[in-house]
Amino acid sequence: MSKKANGIISALLLLALFGLVLMLERTLPPTHIALTVLKKGCIYALVAVSMNLLNGFTGLFSLGQAGFMLIGAYTYGILTIPVADRASVYQYFDGGIVQFSVPVIVGLIAAGITAAFFAWLIGLPVLRLKSDYLAIATLGFAEIIRAFFQWDKLGRLTNGSNLLRKFPTFNSIAFPFLVTVVCIGIMVLIINSSYGRAFRAIRDDEIAAEAMGINLAKHKRMAFCISSFFAGVGGALLAMYQTSIQAATFRSSMTYEILLIVVIGGIGSVTGSCIAAFLFIASSEWWLRFLDTEMYIGSFKVPLLRTGFRKVVFSVIVMAVVLFARRGIMGDREFSVAGIYNFFKKKFGRKEAAK
Amino acid sequence: MKKLAAAAVCAVTALACVFPVSAAETVKIGVYEPASGDNGAGGKQETLGIQYANSVCPTVEIGGTEYNVELAIVDNESSNEKGPTAASQLVSEGVSVVLGSYGSGVSIAASDIFEQAGVPAIGVTCTNPQVTEGNTHYFRICFLDPFQGTVLANFAAENFDADKAYVLTKLGDDYSVGLGYYFQDAFENELGGEVVAETFPEGNADFTSYLTTAVNEGADVIFAPTSTEAAQLIIDAAAAQGINIPILAGDTWDSNVILNAAKGKDLDIYVTTFYQEGGNEEFDANIKEWINSDSTNLANNGGDDTVAAVTAMGYDAYFVALEALKAAGSTDPAAVTEAIWDVTYTGVTGDIKFDSVDGDAARDAAYVKTANTETGAWDFVGVQQQK
């Protein structure tokens, strides 16, 4: 199967998926939980892929994702709240200092750029650190950022620890879907480019990569900034989904959730991260919700079921994946049309041979 | 592995489809409350009030038909991020009206979901003005933070001759920060006092240093509008340091958690609240019996049968919702939304009537109580009217 055909069929599949989602949106009631899950799944897919780009493809174990999402969300919020609504949003801070607003797309891009800028800044000192030290330093950075954005001295910009709201949001699932597809598309292009190869070389062996003339500092910083850019865009989307922004939402447990998505999907697999994001969100927020309510089968009360059981079951599943299916759903392979084609061809071919 | 996962997914989907079977003559009321997270304790007490009301009055006559009222309860995890999904869960179960939430942030976060679905929501104890401001689907039956903050500031000035107050709020908690802001505003601008304001971050357990600062600054009162989790720690730290400055707080502190924490300690604690236990003896006696009848209820109420104000508010909110359903004559959320504006109801917490701007209840009185550290009960101090 040629590369070109593979690309065309993949694109068609994606288009079909998009059509399906739009159809779903038409047929289901507009606030059906499935749509909510799909919206949130899209956003988490984007953020998970951005984390995978760093952790899976560049081998930099960073736990700062929530911090960059926070920066993205705030940038978007601060820039896009309509001027007329600022007085009521910034009610404790005399309407804030930003007295203009920009279109949604500009806001999204600005969200990414600001996050990337902060990544560049923090990258200067911390990217020299090795594996788990880097992890803990980035985790710490996310905590610092969270405190910083809640600081009431900056309240005229960030509204202190109060909610930012009334910024433009999306109704249709088409918007997060498109943004996610475009962003993941760009990341895939980067991963498959010469730079992506350099990232993977760094992951495989830093010293050898350096001996191949790859500037470690530059490429690590680049990966860090790219990842943060898309995390920032993801944060802005999450803000739109939540319709309000509060720094307290972006705590380290959010980073852990994203990390678990990456692990479940397979470290180093973009499609794995996407599939895992939807499975993760759907099962944690929808499919397993019945575990939280008491249930009777006839007069028999099903034991254990009460608030919180869903999360226990869910974390046991996650733990099982981490321990027993260490490579996750996709390992480091990708789901591709060509892959399936070859898989069936092999199977079919073998049967042919057996005859 | 993949097959296994697929099988599990199928099974779970099947279960999810099978279970929410709805009977024909049922109207659903959504309960959007936290059962975990920071506000878990308060949320559970509020839910108890709603559940009790449901047990008292499980049916309603709408447009001549008798409907069973079914409560759809979800946990919004006190989290603005998880809240919207919980809200859509309610909406997709087809509720006619939503009650909740305890905590303003989650209410704001879910507001748009309800708006899109055209489902009205009645805030029970979310006191931040932003919940109802500028929308027509979110109502509330409690007073607002500007009112509560002013009441407390006046109370401090009148009863303790306070001219310096220490305000301790939780970073990132809009309830806490909001109420602190209004207190400070009233205390400084209207009463000419001085305020020292500090914030503590999420997960903070050590309040020693904060209270030391309060003492060092020579504060006459400490105002700490926080969740009950932090309240326990503040009380404990204050007692350990032997602090004898009066501690004031808002409605969240009106909880048996506070009473238990303060019992046997030498502290002055004052709270404003929506309801005073003993205000309606019949209601008190019945709900206590109901709480004691079930160990889960008892646990959800924090282990004893003290009636929290939020429980009484939850109880009233349920009946307000029933009134609205009756007035609408239909279970259609749009009709219910229209009907709520004109609902008047006299509940255990007083008269409830909505204004025509934001759908806030017109409340002009707050109860002030003090914790009796010997008996472990609330003593009534007085009613503070709006000036």
Next chain:
Amino acid sequence: MSGNILRAENITMQFGGVMAVDNLSLEVNEGEIVALIGPNGAGKTTAFNCITGVYEPTNGCVYFCDELMLESYPHGKMKRIYQGSNAAKYTKRVTLSPDKITKLGIARTFQNIRLFSSMTVFENVLIAKHMRAKQNLLTAAFRLNYAEENRMRREAMELLEMQNMAHLKNEIAGSLPYGIQRRLEIARALATDPKLLLLDEPAAGMNPQETQELTDFIRQIRDDYHLTIFMIEHHMDLVMQISDRIYVLDFGKLITHGTPEAVQNDQRVIDAYLGVSEDA
């Protein structure tokens, strides 16, 4: 002009109180094959690491093509505990990271093979082309650099063909047999277009026949690519056969250097290796 491609002067590397390399000076002339030998732990790999920028030497300087590439002197805490000589001779600190040194034209292989084990053979070679490609992130991501990309791919492929590895191009590097991994590592180093190639024990773990093949291979690449080769090796057969000159290191110190014959008969070398004749 001295005609040498690499000149190291007074290289000293001290880790804490341990002298790994002590006042090592050496020269490698253009087109030569020079070997660095010595018993285990003599500091050979450390010397390589100093030259390729992995470590900053404690003292000394390195010239490449007669231009100053690295220079350092004992500073900071090392100033107090420095035990070597020539401490006052150098006053500048010129440091280059390994990637810059590779870009100047020094390529190396590693004692314990360091391939990009999850990548294919072709990608391993292609990586080496990255540093000289005219592109930036945007052009690369959106394939505006297709001309460069195609050139890189073509050159990498040509190299694989010359090394008779074209048929392996889609194999995962980590799954190859040991001997081929060694050759791939050398091929990958060649792909950086070096002037000087540093080989760190290229024959480690090879049997006599493989070693012989390697000997021919090294000669051939020197001629094909007009290379200068500087290598660390334990296989004395190989060293004596192809080296133009040999440097002998023991306990970090240079004990002698010269032609293979001279070194072979030097009593100090025999003493150094006494009883520990390794796998020579």
Next chain:
Amino acid sequence: MVLQPFFCKGRFKREVPMDFISKNLPYLLAGISVGGQYALIAIGYTMVYGILRLINFAHGDIFMVAALVMVYASASFPLYVTIPLVLVSTVLIGFIVERVAYKPLRDAPRMSIMISAIGVSYLLQNLALYITGGLAQIYPSIPLISNSVSIGPATTKVVTIVTPVLTVLLVILLMWLINHTKIGMAMRAVADDFETSRLMGIKINSVISMTFIIGSFLAAVGSLLYFTNYASVVPTSGAMPGLKAFVAAVFGGIGSIPGAMIGAFIIGICENIIKGLGWTTFSDAFTFALLIVILVVKPTGLFGERATDKV
């Protein structure tokens, strides 16, 4: 006061020193006390990291579980049964976590083990959420150490004084254990060179188990002290002290037990000084800023040993 002459020099008035002390002593006491509690958690981190090179993210949650065990056990048993029960069950949980979640991944990449640790942390928190029903649990008061005591102008709980003393005693005991017993020697050997120790016939698994047992034991003691001071337990109670204790371990030089202790005291005191200065918004953030600074300036911490990568 002994300090008085020192403060009285120069142009300070006589009242100033007393006032200064009475104002600042509570911050210092709080800092020393919380520092001691961090220290007890930090030792668990530093020992596990020293041997497995693993940031045991679940350690803070084990600390929280110890507190929950105390809450539930004290409801039905007297104190002299409860406290040993808490110590034993915490040690058991630490042991089981290692066996179930880390041992199978012994040869896996380090990232996998760390992710497994995050998974365990997630599981323990959710389990605690389920069991407590999301309600904060009030920690039982332990007689003697729960009482208030006055030190000069400050009033505090007895536990504040007990903590640093007990911490230092435990650290001394632990140092003796590590330097003078067979298992201690084995621990040092494994920390020094994992592979070689394995080849030398040291029973790696029992050494690692022992590390987790000691770490969990100290976390249990730490939890007794910590929650006596801050008597409310929620599922996330362990997360922040856990992270800070880890920072303390890094600060003191990971792998060094006295380092972890000193780091913990420094962090505890600094944190309270920051609060005293009114920078309360940044009291947590400060700890992490300190971490980043120390990692960048001196990655090996105060007492850590330098390790050069082999090429």
